[in-house]
Amino acid sequence: MISEYVVLCLAGFLAGLIDAVVGGGGLxxxxxxxxVFPNITPATLLGTNKLASIWGTAAAAFSYAKKVKISWSTAAPAAAAAFVFSFLGAYLVTRIPPDFLRRLLPFILIAVAVYTLKKKDLGTVHQPAFTGNKEKALAGITGGSIGFYDGFFGPGTGSFLVFFFVRLFGFDFLHASAAAKVVNVSCxxxxxxxxxxxxxxxxQLGAAMxxxxxxxSLIxxxxxxxxxxxxVRKLFLLVVSxxxxxxxxxxxxx
Structure with a gap:
């Protein structure tokens, strides 16, 4: 049992490090x-995973907030919508198997990677594209959509958040990663x-992890x-790959 905890704590450390930068710690x-625990109910393992990851994500968000100016006018409505729709996604997945998303997801990720590679200047300059009600509305739609996806299926949620904050809102990769952590905590x-x-x-395992x-996450x-x-951009492409x-x-x- 001790050796299993050591392996999982190491995995938790590496997941926190990667997730803090670009998401994808769930990989x-x-x-x-x-x-390590193939005979335990999947729901129990997923719950334990969430117990471990939420603390790391929150620590990363706090660490970013001390050094990077988080755009709360975008992050806050996105996080609020993500919380609500993550619940809805979790409910729906008990009714409808996410098999169609399982097969579609690799192609979506390929499109994200190709687009990021082609746009060499993507995410290099922090120049927010929206303000006021339009910003809040688009943030709510984005957060709600990603939150629903996270509750319904989940893989790559953090990386999708980073990409959308860069592509839609004009953030650079560093500010996008900071805002993504706030939304991820809510999910x-x-x-x-x-x-x-x-x-x-x-x-006990979730607390140790x-x-x-x-x-x-802090590192x-x-x-x-x-x-x-x-x-962040280079690591983003590596994680998406x-x-x-x-x-x-x-x-x-x-």
Missing amino acids: IQTPALFA NLAALLWFWHSGHMIW AVCNIGG GSRLAIRYGSGF ALIFKTGFDAFFR
């Missing part, structure tokens, strides 16, 4: 949980409340702040 943490909280209510959680996730956010948008291979394998070879 590491979730498969590790399923590999995770909605899911966590659902899993807590239904009793799907291993509290949360400590390591926080450590990784990851400091690396992003120190090395800037260029570093890994997501393409992972989701493609899951969709077509399992």
Whole structure:
């Protein structure tokens, strides 16, 4: 049991580090949980994953807030909508299997990667594109859509948030990652409340992984702040590439 906790705590640390910069920590943490405990109910492992990741995401958001000016006029309405629609997505997934999304996702991620590669200047300059009610409305639509996706299916949520904050709102990659953490906390909280209510959680393991996730998140956010948008962009493309291979394998070879 001790060796299993050590493996999962290490996975939590690495997931926190990657997730703090560009999202995608679930690529590491979730498969590790399923590999170590293959006989435990998936819902319980997902609930434990959320318990660990929400603390790391919150720590990253706090770390960004101290050094990077978060655009709350965009992040706050996006986070509020994400919370509500993440609940709706979680409810719907109990009624409709997300198989169509499983097969579509690799192609969506390929389009994101190709677009980012072609647009060399994408996310290099922080120049918010909207203000006022238009900004709030678009933020609500974006946050609600991504929140619903996170509750219904989930893989790559953090990376999608970063991309949309860059592409739609004119943020650079560093500011986009900071805003994405705020929205991600909201998504995770909605899911966590659902899993807590239904009793799907291993509290001791989740708490231990949360400590390591926080450590990784603090290091990851400091690396992003120190090395800037260029570093975040490169890691974003690396994580999206890994997501393409992972989701493609899951969709077509399992």
